[in-house]
Amino acid sequence: MAKELWKGNEAVAQAAIRAGCKYFFGYPITPQNEIPEYFSKHLPLVGGCFIQAESEIAAINMVYGAAGSGARVMTSSSSPGISLKQEGITYIACAELPAVIVNMMRGGPGLGNIAPSQADYFQATRGGGNGDYRTVVLAPATIQEAADLVQEAFDIADYYRNPVVVLADGMIGQMMEAIEWRDPKKRELPQKTWAANGTFDKREHNIINSLFIDAGDCTVQNKKLEEKYRAITQNEIRYDLSGDEEPEVVLVAYGTTSRIARAACIQLKEKGIKASLFRPITLWPFPEKALHDEAQKPSVKAVVTVEMSMGQMVDDVKIAVNGIKPVEFFGTGGGTIPTPQQIVQKIVTVVGGK
Amino acid sequence: MTHEIIISGFGGQGVMAIGKSIAEAGMKEGMDVSWLPSYGPEMRGGTANCSVVLSHNPIISPLVQNPTELIAMNKPSLIKFEPAVTAGGLILVNSSIIEIKTTRTDVTSAYIPCLEIATELGNLKVANMVMLGAYIEATKVVSVETIREMLVHMFTGPKAALVELNIEALRRGAACIK
Numbered sequence: 001m002a003k004e005l006w007k008g009n010e011a012v013a014q015a016a017i018r019a020g021c022k023y024f025f026g027y028p029i030t031p032q033n034e035i036p037e038y039f040s041k042h043l044p045l046v047g048g049c050f051i052q053a054e055s056e057i058a059a060i061n062m063v064y065g066a067a068g069s070g071a072r073v074m075t076s077s078s079s080p081g082i083s084l085k086q087e088g089i090t091y092i093a094c095a096e097l098p099a100v101i102v103n104m105m106r107g108g109p110g111l112g113n114i115a116p117s118q119a120d121y122f123q124a125t126r127g128g129g130n131g132d133y134r135t136v137v138l139a140p141a142t143i144q145e146a147a148d149l150v151q152e153a154f155d156i157a158d159y160y161r162n163p164v165v166v167l168a169d170g171m172i173g174q175m176m177e178a179i180e181w182r183d184p185k186k187r188e189l190p191q192k193t194w195a196a197n198g199t200f201d202k203r204e205h206n207i208i209n210s211l212f213i214d215a216g217d218c219t220v221q222n223k224k225l226e227e228k229y230r231a232i233t234q235n236e237i238r239y240d241l242s243g244d245e246e247p248e249v250v251l252v253a254y255g256t257t258s259r260i261a262r263a264a265c266i267q268l269k270e271k272g273i274k275a276s277l278f279r280p281i282t283l284w285p286f287p288e289k290a291l292h293d294e295a296q297k298p299s300v301k302a303v304v305t306v307e308m309s310m311g312q313m314v315d316d317v318k319i320a321v322n323g324i325k326p327v328e329f330f331g332t333g334g335g336t337i338p339t340p341q342q343i344v345q346k347i348v349t350v351v352g353g354k
Numbered sequence: 355m356t357h358e359i360i361i362s363g364f365g366g367q368g369v370m371a372i373g374k375s376i377a378e379a380g381m382k383e384g385m386d387v388s389w390l391p392s393y394g395p396e397m398r399g400g401t402a403n404c405s406v407v408l409s410h411n412p413i414i415s416p417l418v419q420n421p422t423e424l425i426a427m428n429k430p431s432l433i434k435f436e437p438a439v440t441a442g443g444l445i446l447v448n449s450s451i452i453e454i455k456t457t458r459t460d461v462t463s464a465y466i467p468c469l470e471i472a473t474e475l476g477n478l479k480v481a482n483m484v485m486l487g488a489y490i491e492a493t494k495v496v497s498v499e500t501i502r503e504m505l506v507h508m509f510t511g512p513k514a515a516l517v518e519l520n521i522e523a524l525r526r527g528a529a530c531i532k
Contacts, residue, residue, distance in 0.1 A: 005378050005387070031393060114393065175416055176374070176389035178381040263415045339419060 009034035060088030070195030090129025098157030107335025115335025362403035363427025368482030487527025
């Protein structure tokens with residue numbers, strides 16, 4: 001198929017429609033407004049429904065309702081808007097419903113600004129909502145990967161009955177790249193026998209609920225969730241490793257930052273410093289073992305995490321590396337994109353120039 | 355070769371469209387392309403710019419720090435980005451509204467009176483196409499034929515007449531390049 005030039009936000013919306021998403025509920029916020037704009041035009045054409053809700057809280061609860069009836073449903077927002085959706089996300093996780101939530105991150109905290117950022121890593125991977133729950137977190141670095149991962153996010157959500165977060169940033173939302181439309185790998189998806197979509201007098205009522213008033217019942221539900229999260233951790237970890245096979249330094253970066261880190265790797269090579277780039281594609285589950293293995297190589301002197309935040313993923317990197325090598329951090333907060341030169345400079349101070 | 359281009363001007367001058375046209379034409383000619391707009395507060399203040407990368411190799415980062423080519427549609431853009439252009443690079447200046455000259459001696463500069471030419475062609479909206487024509491002539495990065503195919507696809511029905519107007523604008527822009 002011929003390549004087409006797509007803007008990130010529009011590719012995300014089109015990918016969802018290709019994946020069979022029929023419902024979108026959201027509230028406008030820059031830098032992701034082209035997502036609802038695209039859905040508002042195109043969902044009615046495929047027999048779906050777009051609603052611009054009165055608030056983010058209303059939107060996520062509409063997602064809860066549509067997911068509970070077994071529909072493929074999505075919402076999107078950017079950082080402060082995603083904060084407002086956290087209550088709904090923990091309800092959806094507890095009720096074990098499939099839904100896709102896209103966050104085109106912007107500078108924070110607070111209202112912050114509209115520039116690209118990665119400072120919602122904790123919120124996405126730790127759960128900004130209450131209770132012991134997890135969301136699968138997918139982090140695309142290109143428009144092609146965004147288009148691929150959004151389609152697959154719906155399958156992952158359906159397969160595990162779990163919310164899936166696609167975590168990107170304003171740059172990926174706003175930029176255009178050439179992409180090819182392709183289908184995700186086929187998964188055998190279970191029937192949605194749990195959906196509250198009408199009994200037609202043929203079965204008992206299905207009840208969608210996140211209230212387990214009896215502590216014993218709630219404990220059972222927590223155990224069940226834990227088993228599911230273990231299965232996801234076993235099956236869904238994804239990462240990309242590139243660069244030198246015997247690196248002195250391992251760079252760890254995801255999404256937009258991984259592209260800048262790759263440019264830095266090339267400059268490092270010119271300086272005679274061997275570097276590899278470890279790019280987590282799933283932020284949860286985090287590719288812990290693979291990163292540990294990379295850090296363990298005898299050539300590696302240090303691991304350097306680069307983020308558009310003041311230091312969030314670096315915690316997961318430290319857990320993965322588990323003290324076997326020093327872990328350093330370079331980050332830019334508040335919506336600033338690091339330059340390759342800044343990254344190179346940091347690495348030269350860590351491993352020494354030549 | 356990798357072309358890293360910054361196109362900058364006032365909102366409404368068609369700088370995003372110039373960038374998209376270059377990116378799309380590059381894609382159709384088999385190159386790897388990226389287009390990154392400014393969308394921040396500077397855009398709300400009246401100036402807008404976009405970064406376009408075209409390469410025969412996979413594009414690593416879509417951010418352009420040091421453009422190989424700068425298209426300045428207004429004066430603030432020229433002042434802001436001129437120092438960043440790589441040595442041996444190209445600066446195209448919309449001389450209709452930019453009265454100053456470039457100060458760099460290590461780059462090639464060309465001055466394109468986009469508005470005057472567009473006025474002669476009877477449609478001010480093609481001023482950005484005049485600039486695009488100059489850019490293509492100066493760099494040969496894509497062929498005018500590819501742009502024509504895109505225009506034919508874009509302007510259909512009652513708008514089909516705009517194809518030739520735009521092609522003429524490209525031609526007149528190209529003629530400004532010696």
